[in-house]
Amino acid sequence: MQSLFRDLKALVGDAHVLTDGDLSAWEQDWRRRARGRCLAVVRPGNTAEVASVVKACAAYQAQHPACGLSLVPQGGNTSLVVGATPDDSGQQIVLSLQRLNTVRAVDAANLTITAEAGCILQTVQARAQAEGFLFPLSLAAEGSCTLGGNLGSNAGGTQVLRFGNARELCLGLEVVTAQGEVWNGLSGLRKDNTGYDLRHLFIGSEGTLGVITAATMKLYPLPAAQLTAWAVVPSMQAAVTLLGLAHLHLGAGLTGFEVMGQFALSLVDKHFSHLRVPLWTEGPFCVLLENSDHASEAHARNQFEGLLEAAMADGCVTNAVIAESLAQAKTLWHIRESISLAQSQEGLNIKHDISLPVSSIPAFVQATDAALAQAIPGVRLVNFGHLGDGNLHYNVQAPVGSDPAAFLRDFEPAVNRLVFDSVVQFGGSISAEHGVGSLKVDHLTHYKSPVALGLMRAIKRALDPHNLMNPGRVITI
Numbered sequence: 037m038q039s040l041f042r043d044l045k046a047l048v049g050d051a052h053v054l055t056d057g058d059l060s061a062w063e064q065d066w067r068r069r070a071r072g073r074c075l076a077v078v079r080p081g082n083t084a085e086v087a088s089v090v091k092a093c094a095a096y097q098a099q100h101p102a103c104g105l106s107l108v109p110q111g112g113n114t115s116l117v118v119g120a121t122p123d124d125s126g127q128q129i130v131l132s133l134q135r136l137n138t139v140r141a142v143d144a145a146n147l148t149i150t151a152e153a154g155c156i157l158q159t160v161q162a163r164a165q166a167e168g169f170l171f172p173l174s175l176a177a178e179g180s181c182t183l184g185g186n187l188g189s190n191a192g193g194t195q196v197l198r199f200g201n202a203r204e205l206c207l208g209l210e211v212v213t214a215q216g217e218v219w220n221g222l223s224g225l226r227k228d229n230t231g232y233d234l235r236h237l238f239i240g241s242e243g244t245l246g247v248i249t250a251a252t253m254k255l256y257p258l259p260a261a262q263l264t265a266w267a268v269v270p271s272m273q274a275a276v277t278l279l280g281l282a283h284l285h286l287g288a289g290l291t292g293f294e295v296m297g298q299f300a301l302s303l304v305d306k307h308f309s310h311l312r313v314p315l316w317t318e319g320p321f322c323v324l325l326e327n328s329d330h331a332s333e334a335h336a337r338n339q340f341e342g343l344l345e346a347a348m349a350d351g352c353v354t355n356a357v358i359a360e361s362l363a364q365a366k367t368l369w370h371i372r373e374s375i376s377l378a379q380s381q382e383g384l385n386i387k388h389d390i391s392l393p394v395s396s397i398p399a400f401v402q403a404t405d406a407a408l409a410q411a412i413p414g415v416r417l418v419n420f421g422h423l424g425d426g427n428l429h430y431n432v433q434a435p436v437g438s439d440p441a442a443f444l445r446d447f448e449p450a451v452n453r454l455v456f457d458s459v460v461q462f463g464g465s466i467s468a469e470h471g472v473g474s475l476k477v478d479h480l481t482h483y484k485s486p487v488a489l490g491l492m493r494a495i496k497r498a499l500d501p502h503n504l505m506n507p508g509r510v511i512t513i
Contacts, residue, residue, distance in 0.1 A: 037075065037103075039096075040092065040093070040096045040105075041053060041055065041076065043092045043096075044076070044078055044089060044092060047080075047085055047088045047089055047092065048078060048079065048080045048081065048085050048088075048089065049081075052078065052079040052080070052081070053076055053077075053078050053079075054076060054077040054078075054079075055075070055076045055077075059074060059077055059130075061113070062074060062077045062110060062113065062121070062122075062130045063130075064121065065113070065115060065118045065120075065121045066113060066114045066115065066116065066177075067116060067118075067387075069118055069475070070118045070121060070474075071121075071124075072121045072124050072128070073122065073123075073124050073125070073126045074108070074128050074130045075105070075122075075126060075127055075128060075129050076129050076130070077129070077132055078129055078130070078131055078132065079132045079134065079135050080135065080136070081135045081136070082136065083136070083210060083212065083218060083249040083250065084218075086131070086133070086212045086247055086249050087212045087216050087217065089131065089216075090107065090131075090213075090214065090215075090216040090247065091215070091216025092216075093105060093107055093504065094214065094215060094216055094502070094504055097502055097504055098502070103127065104125060104127040105128075105129070105504075106127065106129070106504050106505070106506070106507050107128070107131050107243075107504055107505055107506065108120065108121065108122050108128050108129070108130050108131065108506050109131045109133065109184070109188070109243035109247045109248075109505070109506060110130050110131065110132050110133065110185075110243075111133050111134070111153060111154060111181065111182030111183075111184045111185030111186075111188070112134075112156070112177070112180045112181040112182045112185055114177045114180055114181040114185065115185070115189065115242075115470075115471065116387065116389070116470045116471075116473075117389075117467075117470050117471050117472060117473025117474065117475040117476055118473045118474045118475050119188075119189065119242045119471050119474060119475075119506075119509050119510075120185065120188075120242075120243070120473075123474075123508065131247065132154075133152075133153045133154040133182065133184050133247070133249070134154045134182070135154060136153050136155075136184075136249055136250070137154040137155050137156070137159070138151070138152050139151045139155060139159070139160065139163045140152065140250065142164070142167045142255075143224060144167065144169075146224045147169070147254060147255045147256065148207060148224040148252050148253065148254060148255060149163065149164055149167075149169075149171060149252070149255055150208075150224075150250060150251070150252045150253075151163075151183055151251065151253070152183070152184075152249060152250045153182060153183055153187075153247075153248050153249050153250060153251070154182050154183075155182060155183045156178075156179065156180065156181070156182060156183075157173060157175070157177075157178040157182065157183060157186060158178045158179050160183055160253070161173075161174070161178065164255055165258065168257075168258060169255040169258060170255065170256045170259070171253065171255055171256075172195045172198070172199040172205070172256060172291070173186060173191065173193055173195070173199075173202060173205055173253075174193045174194050174195055175191060175192070175193035175194065176373040184247075184248045184249070186202045187202050187206060187209070187238075187240075187248050187251055188239075188241065188242050188243050188248060188471075189202075189240065189242055189469070189470065189471040190202050190203050190239050190240035190469065190471070192422065192425070192427060192468065192469030193422075193469070194292050194294060194326075194369075194372075194422060195291050195292055195326075196424070196425040196427070197290065197291070197293060197422070197424030197425045198288065198290065198291040198292075198328075199256070199291070201469065203236065203239045203240065205253050205254045206235060206239060206251055206252070206253055206254075207223060207224050207226065207235075207252045207253065207254060208221050208222040208223040208224060208225070208235065208251065208252035209221050209222065209234075209235050209238055209239070209248055209250070209251050209252075210222050210248070210249045210250035210251070211234075211238050211246045211247065211248055211249065212246055212247040212249055213246045213499065214245070214246055214499060214500040214501075214502070214504050214505050218249075219246075221234060221235060222250060222251070222252045223252065224252050237495065237499070240471070242471050242472065242473060242506060242510050243505055243506040243509070244496060244500065244505050244506045244507075244509055244510045244511065245495070245496065245499045245500055245505060246500075246505060247505075257330070259289075259328035259329055259330055260329055260330050260331060260332055260333070260336075261328075261329045261331075261333035261335070261336040261337075262291075262326065262328045262329070262336075262365070263326070263327045263329070263333070263336045263337060263340055263358060263359065263365070264292075264324065264325065264326050264327075264358070264359040264365035264368050264369065265324075265325045265327070265340055265344065265356055265357065265358045265359070266314055266315065266322060266323070266324055266325075266357050266359075266368055267322065267323045267325065267344065267347070267353045267355070267356040268315050268319040268321075268322055268353065268354045268355040269319060269320075269321050269322070269323055269352055269353055269354070270319055270320065270321075270351075270352075270354055271321070271398070272295070272320075272321060272397060272398040272401050272402075273398040274321075274351070274353070275295050275321055275323050275352075275423055276394060276397060277347075277350065277352040278323060278347050278352045278353060279293055279394065279423060279424060281343060281346055281347050281350065281352070282325060282343055285339055285342055285343040286339055286340075286343060289327045289328050289329050289330075289336070289339065290325070290326070290327065290424070291326045291327070291328040292324065292325060292326030292424070293323065293324075293325055293326075293422070293423055293424030294323065294324040294325075294372050294420070294421070294423065294424075295321055295323050295419075295420060295421060295423040295428075296321065296322050296323070296324065296375065296420040297320065297321055297417065297418065297419035297420055298316060298317075298319070298320050298321065298322075299416055299417060299418060299419075299433075300375045300378075300379070300418045300419060300420045301313050301322060302316065303375065303379055303381070303382050303418065304371055304374050304375055306382075307377075307378040307381040307382070308374050308378060311367065311370060311371050311374065312367075313371055314357060314368075315355055315357070318354065318355055319354055319355075323423070324368060324369070324372050325343075327339060327340050337358065340358055341358070344356045344358075372420075375418070375429075379418050379431060379433065382433060383434065383440035384434075384440035384441055384444050385418065385432060385434070385440070385444075386431065386432040386444065386448050386451050386452065387429065388428075388429065388430040388431060388432070388452075388455050388456075388466075389427070389429055389467055389469060389470040390427070390428055390430055390455070390459045390464055390465065390466060390467070390468055391425075391426050391427045391464050391467075391469075392426050392428070392459065392462050392463065392464035392465075393426060393462075393463055393464070394423065394424075394425075394426045396462040396463055396464070397423065397426065397428065399462065400459070400462040400464070401419065401428075401430075403458060403462075404430070404454070404455060404458045405417060407454055407458065408432065408451070408454065408455075411450070411451075411454060412435065412447060413435070414435030414438075415432060415433070415434070415435055416432075416433040416435065416436070417430070417431070417432060417433070418431040418432070418433055419431070426464075426468075427468040427469060428468075430455065432447075432451050432455075452479070456479060456482075456483060460483055466479055466483055471510070472509065472510045472511075473509055473510070474509055477508065477509060477510060477511070477512060480510075480511070489511070492510075493511055493513050496511055497513060
């Protein structure tokens with residue numbers, strides 16, 4: 037391996053090939069579910085260096101086929117499915133993209149922004165806003181996750197129901213292939229029917245087919261006003277009814293619709309009491325709505341008030357407040373985004389990132405809640421998520437007084453099977469926005485069509501025949 041290290045240092049500089057010292061920032065996953073052991077961390081500074089690193093590793097692997105060498109592309113290391121950290125073999129190189137952090141261009145007339153894969157999502161948002169535009173991809177980890185990781189996992193977030201996942205926001209990619217070649221597909225075109233859409237192969241592939249190094253993304257005009265409301269609903273079915281009314285009253289202005297279970301909010305109230313969670317004791321669920329209006333704040337407020345009046349008359353809302361200031365709106369969103377951290381403070385838990393047809397969600401929740409309560413007396417369910425696009429974070433917390441680590445050890449396989457079986461029964465998917473990574477790769481063989489799995493393996497073998505790129509993630513070959 038010393039010859040490979042010498043080559044890599046010559047390509048990116050001695051300071052950017054790390055082989056000893058504390059590498060936990062790259063080896064430990066965000067949820068602390070797994071700690072790997074890498075051969076080295078390599079930090080290229082531009083696309084050409086990424087290509088050279090991949091080519092050098094591919095050549096070494098070809099010369100030493102038994103060495104087990106492979107690459108793990110990594111952005112902000114915020115994967116929730118252990119998809120961007122090395123395994124414990126000690127034979128994987130972490131390819132960190134964090135130095136590729138330049139916003140290359142903003143094309144105002146074309147409504148696009150081109151940025152490198154290591155750009156922090158919040159940086160892309162801020163640059164777009166400074167130019168007078170909205171980049172709508174928004175999620176809790178936006179202060180640390182990177183654009184390349186967002187695309188690699190096809191991230192979703194809070195505004196998917198209006199703007200779509202990362203896939204829908206992307207017009208073009210720059211990718212380094214598993215052979216170390218550079219595909220420059222950074223087109224800002226919205227129409228291009230010249231064959232297979234290669235961009236869609238790499239988005240959501242979690243670094244298993246190649247390395248995304250830059251992307252051209254869609255921008256939107258900034259809204260004239262953005263208002264937030266918080267509503268109490270008496271049931272999940274009532275939340276779905278409210279969603280229908282919101283579509284009717286707000287139309288394209290509805291840019292956020294989040295549901296939060298009472299127990300989820302109780303954890304925020306318990307661990308972050310300074311946030312003063314509103315109305316959470318008044319009903320089993322609360323809903324957070326966002327109205328982005330291109331007319332005026334007065335128009336947006338009138339729309340919201342009309343919606344809430346209709347919802348209260350219908351009975352699907354029992355109480356509600358509209359944020360009176362930007363600070364209040366930010367606090368409401370901060371409460372929503374604090375649920376995961378509050379759950380972490382409560383102890384280890386079993387996370388599920390699932391999607392279902394919106395119409396099926398009430399029946400799924402009722403059936404699955406009951407099945408889990410019967411299987412594990414006292415189990416606590418942290419149910420929240422992006423109801424507007426059918427995505428729930430349906431998490432399972434140990435009963436009060438239980439040892440969280442023992443709970444995971446003893447119950448996680450059975451809980452996963454119960455929840456995933458129910459998801460499939462109601463026509464859903466076991467992964468909505470977090471990806472597959474290594475945590476769910478074995479589940480795909482049970483829940484994914486054999487035909488689909490065969491096609492995925494064929495694509496993997498065609499683009500990465502030597503299994504150099506992030507092996508053991510998404511699909512096994």
